[in-house]
Amino acid sequence: MGSENEGIVFVGRKPAINYVMAATLQINRGVKKIVLKARGRAISRAVDVAEITRLKYFPGKIRISDIRTGTEEIINPDGSRRDISVIEIELTQE
Amino acid sequence: MGSENEGIVFVGRKPAINYVMAATLQINRGVKKIVLKARGRAISRAVDVAEITRLKYFPGKIRISDIRTGTEEIINPDGSRRDISVIEIELTQE
Numbered sequence: 001m002g003s004e005n006e007g008i009v010f011v012g013r014k015p016a017i018n019y020v021m022a023a024t025l026q027i028n029r030g031v032k033k034i035v036l037k038a039r040g041r042a043i044s045r046a047v048d049v050a051e052i053t054r055l056k057y058f059p060g061k062i063r064i065s066d067i068r069t070g071t072e073e074i075i076n077p078d079g080s081r082r083d084i085s086v087i088e089i090e091l092t093q094e
Numbered sequence: 095m096g097s098e099n100e101g102i103v104f105v106g107r108k109p110a111i112n113y114v115m116a117a118t119l120q121i122n123r124g125v126k127k128i129v130l131k132a133r134g135r136a137i138s139r140a141v142d143v144a145e146i147t148r149l150k151y152f153p154g155k156i157r158i159s160d161i162r163t164g165t166e167e168i169i170n171p172d173g174s175r176r177d178i179s180v181i182e183i184e185l186t187q188e
Contacts, residue, residue, distance in 0.1 A: 044137040047179045051165045067161040069183075071145045085141045089163075 007031040011038040011046040019049040023091065024057050032093050033065070039072065039086040050089045058093075065092035101125040105132040105140040113143040117185065118151050126187045127159070133166065133180040144183045152187075159186040 007026040011019045023034050034053075038046035054062050068088045073081050101120040105113045117128050132140035148156050162182045167175050 041135070041138045043141050044135045044179070047137050047163050047181060051163060051177075051179045055165055064163060067163065069141050069145060069158060069161065071149055083145075085138070085145045087141060 005030075005032045007034045009034060009036050009049070011036055011042050011049055013042065016045050016048040016052060019045070020052050020057065023049065023053050027053075027058065027062065027091075027093065034091040036089040036091065037086070040084050043085060043087045046087055046089055050091060053091060061094055062091050063094060064089060066090040099124075099126045101128045103128060103130050103143070105130055105136050105143055107136065110139050110142040110146060113139070114146050114151065117143065117147050121147075121152065121156065121185075121187065128185040130183040130185065131180070134178050137179060137181045140181055140183055144185060147185060155188055156185050157188060158183060160184040 007023075009019050009022045009026070019036070023036070026034055036046045036049055050064055054064060066088075067090070070086045070088075071083050072086050074084050075081050101117075103113050103116045103120070113130070117130070120128055130140045130143055144158055148158060160182075161184070164180045164182075165177050166180050168178050169175050
C-alpha cells in the first residue's frame with residue numbers, strides 16, 4: 001500500500017503531548033499504522049504517548065497492536081561503548 | 095504448577111541490576127514465568143531489566159513472551175487525580 005499507510009514517530013525529550021500531536025496528525029491523514037520509537041529514558045514517555053493517543057484522542061479507534069524491545073550499542077565520543085534499551089510500540093487503526 | 099511457577103518483580107527507583115538480581119534468583123529457583131511490573135518513569139528501567147536479564151544472564155534461555163501497557167489513576171494526597179502509565183513485561187523460560 002505505500003508509505004501513506006505506515007508512519008514513524010521518534011519519541012525523545014520533549015513533552016509527551018508533542019509526540020501525541022505528531023501521531024494524531026498522521027492518523028487524521030489516514031495513516032493506518034504508527035510506530036513509536038524511543039530509547040533509554042524516553043521509553044517511559046513513548047508508553048505515555050501510546051496510552052494518551054489510544055485513550056484520550058482515539059478511544060475505541062486505535063489499539064496497541066505490538067510492542068517490541070531490544071538493545072542497541074552506543075559508541076560514546078571517547079570511543080567507549082554502552083548498551084541502551086529501545087522500544088517500538090505499534091499503534092493500529094481498528 | 096502453583097505459585098512456584100510464576101513470580102512478580104516490581105521495578106521501582108533502585109538501579110536496574112537490583113531487579114535483575116531479584117528476577118535471576120527466582121529463575122534459578124525454577125520459576126518459569128516472571129512478570130516485571132513498573133509505572134511512570136520506572137517503565138524505562140523495567141525494559142532495561144528485561145533486556146539485561148534476557149541477554150546477559152540467560153542468553154537463549156529466557157525470552158520476552160508478552161508486553162502489556164495500561165493507564166492507572168493516581169489520587170494525590172490533596173485529592174487531585176492524575177493518570178500514570180504502567181507496563182508489565184513477561185519473561186518466560188524456553
